[in-house]
Amino acid sequence: MDSQNRQWRLVRRPEGLLRVEDVELTPGDEDRRPLQPGQVRVRNLLFLYAPTMRNWMSARSDSLHEIIPLGSPVKTLAAGRIVESLDPRYPVGSRITAMSCWSEYDIIDTVSAPQIIADGISAVEALGPFGLNSLTAYFGLMRIGRPCPGDVLVVSGAAGSTGSVAAQIGRIQGCRVIGIAGGAEKCAWLRDQCRLDDVIDYRSQDVSSALRALCPTGVDIFFDNVGGDVLQAAVDNMAKFGRIVLCGQIAGYNDQDVIPAFTNMMRVIYGSVRLQGFLFGDYKSAVPEALADIIPWIRSGAIVARQDIRVGFENLPLHFNALFDGTNQGTLLGLIDEDAHALH
Amino acid sequence: MDSQNRQWRLVRRPEGLLRVEDVELTPGDEDRRPLQPGQVRVRNLLFLYAPTMRNWMSARSDSLHEIIPLGSPVKTLAAGRIVESLDPRYPVGSRITAMSCWSEYDIIDTVSAPQIIADGISAVEALGPFGLNSLTAYFGLMRIGRPCPGDVLVVSGAAGSTGSVAAQIGRIQGCRVIGIAGGAEKCAWLRDQCRLDDVIDYRSQDVSSALRALCPTGVDIFFDNVGGDVLQAAVDNMAKFGRIVLCGQIAGYNDQDVIPAFTNMMRVIYGSVRLQGFLFGDYKSAVPEALADIIPWIRSGAIVARQDIRVGFENLPLHFNALFDGTNQGTLLGLIDEDAHALH
The missing domain is CATH 3.90.180.10 (Medium-chain alcohol dehydrogenases, catalytic domain)
Known part of the structure; x- marks a missing residue:
């Protein structure tokens, strides 16, 4: 045959x-x-x-x-x-x-x-919703971001598959959540369906000044799917002991040239900021534990996907x-x- | 009067x-x-x-x-x-x-x-030797770098006040320690007096290729006092789950312009690398505990300063x-x- x-x-x-x-x-x-x-x-x-x-x-x-x-x-x-x-x-x-x-x-x-x-x-x-991207969001936020009630959580690529779940898990954990996304439709979805506290449209707003205005006490957790200028804006606005969850750098994936990560490393030092990369695979053995949270969140509508x-x-x-x-x-x-x- | x-x-x-x-x-x-x-x-x-x-x-x-x-x-x-x-x-x-x-x-x-x-x-x-710089080295290495026996530890500014202590604490913790310093005198002091395993003279060697040659399995901990090109060389050579202790960025302190931190953020993500800034003040309450280690190390000659x-x-x-x-x-x-x- x-x-x-x-x-x-x-x-x-x-x-x-x-x-x-x-x-x-x-x-x-x-x-x-x-x-x-x-x-x-x-x-x-x-x-x-x-x-x-x-x-x-x-x-x-x-x-x-x-x-x-x-x-x-x-x-x-x-x-x-x-x-x-x-x-x-x-x-x-x-x-x-x-x-x-x-x-x-x-x-x-x-x-x-x-x-x-x-x-x-x-x-x-x-x-x-029960797959790789949701699990990545879960491990990145819970294990690396380590949200506490009242923390200011900012998510880039917030309307994306991973970002939207990270943002909503943050809301469930009691964070004040700000999503960064591109375009009115995505921003409306994040605000109305995902129930984020604030949304920044990077196409029509300057992200750094928007963050400064929305986060007068600084950003406690930045969950980054994007990198580039958006990461820079976050670094410039991190709170003392802030955590940057390095999930993706989609801004650079199609570039041939290596793009600079960010400037202002002294803010990272004086702010005692932690930046941490991770992969889903680092937490493979914890998948059942994660799904025990994620499946009910999705099925109850606490998280929309x-x-x-x-x-x-x-x-x-x-x-x-x-x-x-x-x-x-x-x-x-x-x-x-x-x-x-x-x-x- | x-x-x-x-x-x-x-x-x-x-x-x-x-x-x-x-x-x-x-x-x-x-x-x-x-x-x-x-x-x-x-x-x-x-x-x-x-x-x-x-x-x-x-x-x-x-x-x-x-x-x-x-x-x-x-x-x-x-x-x-x-x-x-x-x-x-x-x-x-x-x-x-x-x-x-x-x-x-x-x-x-x-x-x-x-x-x-x-x-x-x-x-x-x-x-x-019992002061701010030694304590900074101690907290940075022990609390952020978290050395394990057998780890490859690289220290920049290794002949400096903070770096030399961080390097020697790493040696005491069982790390293989590589110091980066400028000039033959400093390198000889690090090798002969501080008993580091290897030394890179950044004035006469290319740091990135030297690291690649000396660390075939990658760098587990990079204790950075310098930033700039040296940080870039370390990022490019980090091992999976590597830790970068951001202690100082002396390369940039005299610059008016903001200097890029480093490129290659995807290596940080795929490598699950953690970068963390800190200040001595974050650990002030732990000073007595630190001095209980440091004073005997100095007095016994285990650490030279x-x-x-x-x-x-x-x-x-x-x-x-x-x-x-x-x-x-x-x-x-x-x-x-x-x-x-x-x-x-």
Whole structure:
């Protein structure tokens, strides 16, 4: 039987935004290559778009992160259904989330600990509100930001998938929460639906002076998804003993040149400010504990989350840049086709 | 009785290095102005030169630190003898260290909690090896760097008053310690007297490639007194879960322009690196605990410390720039006159 599998391979390292010519739709044998013990075959249904994927496409020499080799498929977190299994812990028919590829079929080594999606949870929920971005928000805010009631929490990229959850967890923890986002629609959503205390529209306002006006006692926690000028504005307004949660630096992901982080390091010293980077993976063992908080928050409406589902396996690369141009509304997901929708 | 007191006032904000014309030797009435309850009069004997004083002389609008008003005396930490007291806890004849001025006599509010120098400890010891810089090194390394045996510790400004102590405490804690300093003499002292594992001479070596060669598994703790290019080199070489102790940024203190902190923030994120500023004052209540470690370390020779004592009250401003041009050897102290030496 000939292979029917299709996958998107990275054939050129992007300069700036990802272009269609940087990837190529090619056949792959993951639908028929024999499995080894400890492997499962999945039919992928839904893909998470994550900004960090853009970094994996680059090849900076000093990077600590994964680099996709040229000619290999683009990697991402995906939800799929197991169609064949050589690991009894992962039965055929069950659904998992796993690091996979932009590939219709994939072979997953179960040593990588793919997560089985529990009954009653949809694939959209598993990759969306209960997924990587929400967990990242949770660990970043709770473990690194360490919110106290009354703290002033500022979140950049606040209308994004991670930012909106971080902001709302902060509200639940008793912080006064200020979101930074781009455009009136996002700001209204943050104010009205997510119930933040204040919102700064970076497209129409100067972030630094807005922060100064809104936070006369300074910023206690800055949860940063953006970096660049927004990080600078926060550094300049941090309170004594402030914490900066370095979650992402999306402002720089498409730059070829290294961009300066920020100036004014003396404020960090005199303010006894802590800046801390982290990855979701640092807290993997604490996922059940986090979900025990997150699932009820989402189901009760204490946290609102929205998903932006784009359809069509052949369109996967087209929608990637929505992460960077601000046009996505909530967690950006790629659904393999309309028919697959019923499976979630 | 006419006032005999002399003091150095800041009359112009320095541009770059402090110049003689930025300060003025003027009379002051601190030797005869009547005391209020809770005040003591001191005859200052010895002054600590600290890089942070340079920042106090500037007036950046967003600063969290003290700013010396134009026309006011230059502030510093000083050791002096109490010559008159309206606080029974501070008897006449006892010696204290206190925030004071470049002033022969000064009036100290005891609410600021000046420290009485215990019998058997000289004023040079009180401002030197048992003083502010050693305590800063201790708290920065132990509380923020949190060394573990086997950690790779890199210290910039390693031959300085703070850096040399931080490096040696790291050695005592079981770290592999690499010092960065300028010039063969300092590097030899660090290697031979302070017994560091490796030394990088930033004047003759490229710090980043030297770090890469010396630390193939990355830097676990970077104790930074310098900032600028040296901080950049460290960021580029941090190990996963590395800690950067932001103690000082001496490279930038004399700059008018704000200098970039560093680039490559993504390494901080992917490396789960923590950068943390701090001040000695954050840990004031823990000073006795710190001295219980530091005093025996110094007295046993486990930590070597050296002092660079400059003489003459009228010469105080002349020696200040030795902090920045690399000519000082150890803790830079200003002794009021040769005769006062006997008092320490």
